[in-house]
Amino acid sequence: MKKILIVLLICVVSISSFATIKLAALMPMTGSVAAFGRMIYNGIELANELFPTVNGEEIEVVLLDNKSDKVEAVNTARRAIEVENVVAILGEVISGNTIAGGAVAEESKVPMVSPSSTTPLVTQDKEYVSRVCFSDPFQGLAAAILAYEIMGLDNTAIFIDVEQDYAVGFANYFKQKAEDLGKNYFYEYYKSGDQDFTAQISDAIAKNAGAFFIPGYYQEIALIASQARQLGFYEPILAGDGAAVPETIEIGGDAVNNLYFTTHYDPGAPNTTENAKLFVEKYTEKFGEAPGTFTALGFDTYMVVRDAIERAGSSDPEMIAKAIRETVEFPGATGFITIDENGDAIKSVAIVKIEDGEFVYSTTVNP
Amino acid sequence: MIKLNKKTQFFLTIIFIAVIILLLFTAKENLNSYIVRIITLIGIYGIMSVSLNLINGVSGVLSLGHAGFIAVGAYISSLLTMSIYQKEAIFIIQKVIWPFNSIEMPFLFATIIGGIVAAIFAFLVGWPSLRLSGDYFAITTLGFAEIIRILALNLTSVTNGALGLKSIPSYTNIWWAWGWLLVTVIVIASYVNGTFGRALRAIREDKIAAASMGINVYKHQLITFVLGGFFAGISGSLYAHWLTTIDPRTNTIGIMLTFNILIMVLIGGLGSISGAIIGAGLFAILSEVLRFFEEPIKIFNFEIAGISGMRMLIFSALFVLIMILRPKGILGRKEITWNNVFSLFHRKGDK
Numbered sequence: 001m002k003k004i005l006i007v008l009l010i011c012v013v014s015i016s017s018f019a020t021i022k023l024a025a026l027m028p029m030t031g032s033v034a035a036f037g038r039m040i041y042n043g044i045e046l047a048n049e050l051f052p053t054v055n056g057e058e059i060e061v062v063l064l065d066n067k068s069d070k071v072e073a074v075n076t077a078r079r080a081i082e083v084e085n086v087v088a089i090l091g092e093v094i095s096g097n098t099i100a101g102g103a104v105a106e107e108s109k110v111p112m113v114s115p116s117s118t119t120p121l122v123t124q125d126k127e128y129v130s131r132v133c134f135s136d137p138f139q140g141l142a143a144a145i146l147a148y149e150i151m152g153l154d155n156t157a158i159f160i161d162v163e164q165d166y167a168v169g170f171a172n173y174f175k176q177k178a179e180d181l182g183k184n185y186f187y188e189y190y191k192s193g194d195q196d197f198t199a200q201i202s203d204a205i206a207k208n209a210g211a212f213f214i215p216g217y218y219q220e221i222a223l224i225a226s227q228a229r230q231l232g233f234y235e236p237i238l239a240g241d242g243a244a245v246p247e248t249i250e251i252g253g254d255a256v257n258n259l260y261f262t263t264h265y266d267p268g269a270p271n272t273t274e275n276a277k278l279f280v281e282k283y284t285e286k287f288g289e290a291p292g293t294f295t296a297l298g299f300d301t302y303m304v305v306r307d308a309i310e311r312a313g314s315s316d317p318e319m320i321a322k323a324i325r326e327t328v329e330f331p332g333a334t335g336f337i338t339i340d341e342n343g344d345a346i347k348s349v350a351i352v353k354i355e356d357g358e359f360v361y362s363t364t365v366n367p
Numbered sequence: 368m369i370k371l372n373k374k375t376q377f378f379l380t381i382i383f384i385a386v387i388i389l390l391l392f393t394a395k396e397n398l399n400s401y402i403v404r405i406i407t408l409i410g411i412y413g414i415m416s417v418s419l420n421l422i423n424g425v426s427g428v429l430s431l432g433h434a435g436f437i438a439v440g441a442y443i444s445s446l447l448t449m450s451i452y453q454k455e456a457i458f459i460i461q462k463v464i465w466p467f468n469s470i471e472m473p474f475l476f477a478t479i480i481g482g483i484v485a486a487i488f489a490f491l492v493g494w495p496s497l498r499l500s501g502d503y504f505a506i507t508t509l510g511f512a513e514i515i516r517i518l519a520l521n522l523t524s525v526t527n528g529a530l531g532l533k534s535i536p537s538y539t540n541i542w543w544a545w546g547w548l549l550v551t552v553i554v555i556a557s558y559v560n561g562t563f564g565r566a567l568r569a570i571r572e573d574k575i576a577a578a579s580m581g582i583n584v585y586k587h588q589l590i591t592f593v594l595g596g597f598f599a600g601i602s603g604s605l606y607a608h609w610l611t612t613i614d615p616r617t618n619t620i621g622i623m624l625t626f627n628i629l630i631m632v633l634i635g636g637l638g639s640i641s642g643a644i645i646g647a648g649l650f651a652i653l654s655e656v657l658r659f660f661e662e663p664i665k666i667f668n669f670e671i672a673g674i675s676g677m678r679m680l681i682f683s684a685l686f687v688l689i690m691i692l693r694p695k696g697i698l699g700r701k702e703i704t705w706n707n708v709f710s711l712f713h714r715k716g717d718k
Contacts, residue, residue: 029675029676030675030676030679031618032618063661063673063675064658065661065675065676065678067676067679068618069618070610070612070613070614070616070618070619071408071610072654074404074609074610074611075401075404075405075408075655078400078401078404079401079655079658081401082399082400082401082402083399083401096531096612096614096616096619099531099533099612100610100611100612103533103534103537103611103612107537108400119530120459121457121459121530121533124456124457125456125534162520162521162528162529163520163529163615163616164529165528165529165530165531165614167529168460168528168529168530169459169460169530172459172460191520
């Protein structure tokens with residue numbers, strides 16, 4: 001029995017070491033933000049199925065779960081580089097963990113591309129860490145333009161989730177643009193996991209809020225929206241890409257109708273690329289539902305890295321890192337992606353409205 | 368039972384430490400940096416579990432506030448070692464306040480200051496709340512740790528709020544981690560094995576009996592608590608400079624960390640220093656080694672997809688198994704000492 005096992009083991013090892021170009025996907029597949037990790041990985045997997053080769057070599061994606069934990073984010077990045085010998089890393093998902101893993105990538109000079117970390121600190125002073133999404137300063141600007149210029153609102157109540165770096169950063173840039181425009185705003189605070197927001201909402205109503213802006217995650221956005229409607233607040237509610245998941249509608253129900261949010265992508269947006277059409281078609285075929293924003297970002301992360309390997313013409317991590325930052329107008333699923341010399345993607349922000357329980361594309365704010 | 372004389376024991380200990388240093392040196396030179404980082408993490412977890420074991424296992428009060436002291440040590444030391452330029456760059460919402468905006472100091476001093484500040488916090492918490500006993504004390508310390516975390520979230524001009532600190536220089540290497548572990552073990556072991564430690568054990572077994580024998584229960588427990596807090600602060604500093612970034616999330620420096628350390632202590636054996644280190648080692652190694660179960664398995668042309676989260680199931684199952692087979696942890700209250708090791712071989716030799 002033991003001998004058979006050993007023979008089997010050798011077979012397994014020898015077969016699994018055939019692939020030539022290795023990429024690692026560092027994803028939170030379990031833990032608090034597993035939902036995002038799973039959506040993004042679906043996109044990476046789909047892209048890998050559709051485009052499995054580059055420069056005539058096969059691409060293998062190694063998935064490493066970090067259970068949404070910082071210590072594991074560091075360990076998996078090390079493991080990807082030292083044990084799996086990958087040429088590039090796809091991930092991490094949330095900003096705090098991308099910063100932790102990014103320090104390792106930077107030290108080992110291996111490129112890392114995050115699908116969804118929007119905090120400016122992620123790519124600050126980094127040569128090897130890039131992202132395919134826009135960063136908070138730009139999303140904050142776009143949300144403020146939406147609120148104050150497109151919709152003509154004033155005196156916005158900004159609901160800040162003090163536990164989330166994403167929400168704190170995003171709100172800060174919204175505030176800056178509001179100040180530039182000479183508009184009014186005030187803060188209301190809550191934290192992730194809160195269930196009851198009536199105190200903050202009543203306070204905001206008493207201060208005559210012209211609109212709510214909630215730069216947090218879907219759970220709280222949906223709860224705040226429904227409690228606000230119950231308390232008789234009928235002014236517009238705005239949110240960021242944290243609302244871009246079907247759960248917002250599932251939890252919020254009728255209350256989230258007429259909610260506007262800024263996001264990376266919407267399948268209904270005009271001038272989509274060939275890859276976008278292919279992505280929507282194949283995803284729907286495979287999973288039987290329309291793809292979400294984060295899945296599209298996962299797809300693009302893989303595509304951008306593959307494109308960079310193709311242009312670099314080699315699997316040398318340093319050359320790939322350089323090629324990633326030379327990405328210009330790459331036709332991804334979320335639109336045309338250009339990555340600047342700081343590693344940030346310059347992309348337009350899509351504005352989506354919820355109508356009768358459906359996401360409806362509204363307009364686009366360009367950089 | 369064999370009793371070795373003090374001189375032989377001391378000699379053996381020196382040889383043992385030398386062997387460990389040699390092993391660490393070979394590991395650092397020959398193994399890849401992934402494994403070296405895990406070994407470093409064992410050292411850091413070791414300090415955390417040995418210091419929690421001192422409070423929970425030896426003095427017998429149940430503290431759930433360890434992550435609070437670790438957080439204090441981590442934040443203070445990181446703010447001291449980070450370069451002034453970095454601090455200016457990352458505090459994007461509010462500027463960092465004096466004196467942190469103009470200080471930059473070496474790792475060793477920053478770590479010690481981190482430990483001392485954590486010890487001061489331990490004194491401030493322990494002074495009123497050690498008058499409580501049992502569960503009430505546990506709740507107080509739990510609350511304290513949460514207060515520290517909430518402060519870190521909201522004192523934006525000191526801690527950068529929810530954004531956390533990043534670009535902390537990665538000073539923690541295998542020598543710092545294991546060197547501090549050695550210091551921790553020497554200090555705590557000599558403390559526990561002295562008169563003071565015997566008094567602590569008496570308190571642990573029966574508080575009233577100990578008090579009636581003239582032992583000042585409150586004073587002994589307070590000193591132990593402060594000492595535990597000091598080493599928690601030290602481990603926090605090492606932890607922050609190992610991660611290179613910290614934030615006030617529950618699984619970075621919050622309640623989840625306390626529970627993880629508690630697991631290490633209980634697995635190794637509550638009340639045993641060597642057990643705490645074994646527990647820390649198991650915890651750090653298993654969570655990486657078990658990754659094997661999540662990898663896709665290819666047998667010829669069949670590919671079985673890996674299931675994410677599988678290793679956590681096996682991890683927990685293993686710990687449940689250990690708790691069933693050895694309810695008092697792997698070592699129980701025993702220590703690995705030279706006397707115990709030799710008696711073990713001797714007994715085997717007889718058979």
